[in-house]
Amino acid sequence: MSNEARSDRFPHEPVLVDRVLEYLRPRPGGRYLDGTLGFGGHTAALLAETKGGAEILGLDRDREALEQARVRLIRAWPNARLFVRKARFSHFVEEMAGVGWDFLDGALLDLGISSHQVNSPHRGFSFLRDGPLDMRMDQDGAGLTASEVVNAYSPKELARIIAQFGEEPLAGRIARRIDQTRRQHPIETTLELVRVVESAYPPTRRARARNHPATRTFQALRMFVNDEIGELAGFLEHVVPWLAPEGRLVIISFHSLEDRLVKHFFQDQAKRCHCPPRQPFCLCGHQATLRILTKKPVIASSREVAVNPRSRSAKLRAACRLVEV
Ligand SMILES: C[S@@+](CC[C@H](N)C(=O)[O-])C[C@H]1O[C@@H](n2cnc3c(N)ncnc32)[C@H](O)[C@@H]1O
Numbered sequence: 001m002s003n004e005a006r007s008d009r010f011p012h013e014p015v016l017v018d019r020v021l022e023y024l025r026p027r028p029g030g031r032y033l034d035g036t037l038g039f040g041g042h043t044a045a046l047l048a049e050t051k052g053g054a055e056i057l058g059l060d061r062d063r064e065a066l067e068q069a070r071v072r073l074i075r076a077w078p079n080a081r082l083f084v085r086k087a088r089f090s091h092f093v094e095e096m097a098g099v100g101w102d103f104l105d106g107a108l109l110d111l112g113i114s115s116h117q118v119n120s121p122h123r124g125f126s127f128l129r130d131g132p133l134d135m136r137m138d139q140d141g142a143g144l145t146a147s148e149v150v151n152a153y154s155p156k157e158l159a160r161i162i163a164q165f166g167e168e169p170l171a172g173r174i175a176r177r178i179d180q181t182r183r184q185h186p187i188e189t190t191l192e193l194v195r196v197v198e199s200a201y202p203p204t205r206r207a208r209a210r211n212h213p214a215t216r217t218f219q220a221l222r223m224f225v226n227d228e229i230g231e232l233a234g235f236l237e238h239v240v241p242w243l244a245p246e247g248r249l250v251i252i253s254f255h256s257l258e259d260r261l262v263k264h265f266f267q268d269q270a271k272r273c274h275c276p277p278r279q280p281f282c283l284c285g286h287q288a289t290l291r292i293l294t295k296k297p298v299i300a301s302s303r304e305v306a307v308n309p310r311s312r313s314a315k316l317r318a319a320c321r322l323v324e325v
Helices: 016-025 043-047 063-076 089-098 113-118 146-152 155-166 171-184 191-200 203-208 216-223 228-242 256-270 302-307 309-312
Strands: 030-033 053-060 083-086 104-109 243-253 290-292 313-321
Touching: 016 043, 016 243, 016 313, 030 043, 030 089, 030 155, 043 053, 043 063, 053 089, 063 083, 063 113, 063 146, 089 104, 089 228, 104 228, 146 155, 146 171, 146 216, 155 171, 155 216, 171 191, 191 216, 191 302, 228 243, 228 256, 243 256, 256 290, 256 313, 302 309
Parallel strands: 030 053, 030 104, 053 083, 104 243
Antiparallel strands: 243 313, 290 313
């Protein structure tokens, strides 16, 4: 990637850029979906790599991010065939139809939220900054907010959400503490919720913990509010038939549930037959559709982690569409 693209500092530093280029192999004239455009860091790299020649459909559900990405990318590549649309990536088929595309040479998802979203107190994603308990990536609609979940869901349901999406061992205690607090007054801000979660942590555990006690609870609420696992599953369910032969699929995840989903999906698609192992001959007739390019997830180098700490938990998996036989 050019130094110009590298030094183009933006509110979000993209992760694993060189590896994305290595696996996506963008070429001039190729058509690429960036399903999580964010601030356009990866798309800028794809354009730089192809001297502005790649065609890109960039989606994001966050209007603030899209506006900034649009300005940045159009300024740098005024003649590029770049389509920026506000949409969820699980709706990529409709968005492709809207720009007249019927195949993809590559698709990229860089999951989770951007540094800009975390660092904007009014979005309510951060347990370090006070703000409304919102956590919606798309603030335009009437979607569920974290405040509605925290103040209205049953303690049992809250515990399930915090355990499932946050993998928080103290989920039950935290849910009960939330319930006790909200019986007195609604929990309306991020720092109010932080105090409640902290109060559920025994002091010895708090002292030993590597992360802030609210890390897992905030992550769980964010994933639930934005249906992040449902979005990923919906995308995977439909994407393969839209990939051209040899088309690439690159997914960067930051959560073990997401990474597991991608790993199992790739393994499933790479298998020729889905019949039970003891069945003597194949009845399912399933054909493999993908070749896995990353045996293990690709992670950031220690050098990248030092300059971009967000890359610490990034896991990249890539696969390639098999040519029909
Ligand atoms: C990690 S950031 C992507 C950063 C981007 N690759 C860059 O270089 O700037 C993730 C982005 O994906 C968006 N996002 C997350 N889930 C989404 C979904 N289901 N549909 C569309 N956008 C989504 C978020 O709003 C956020 O802007």
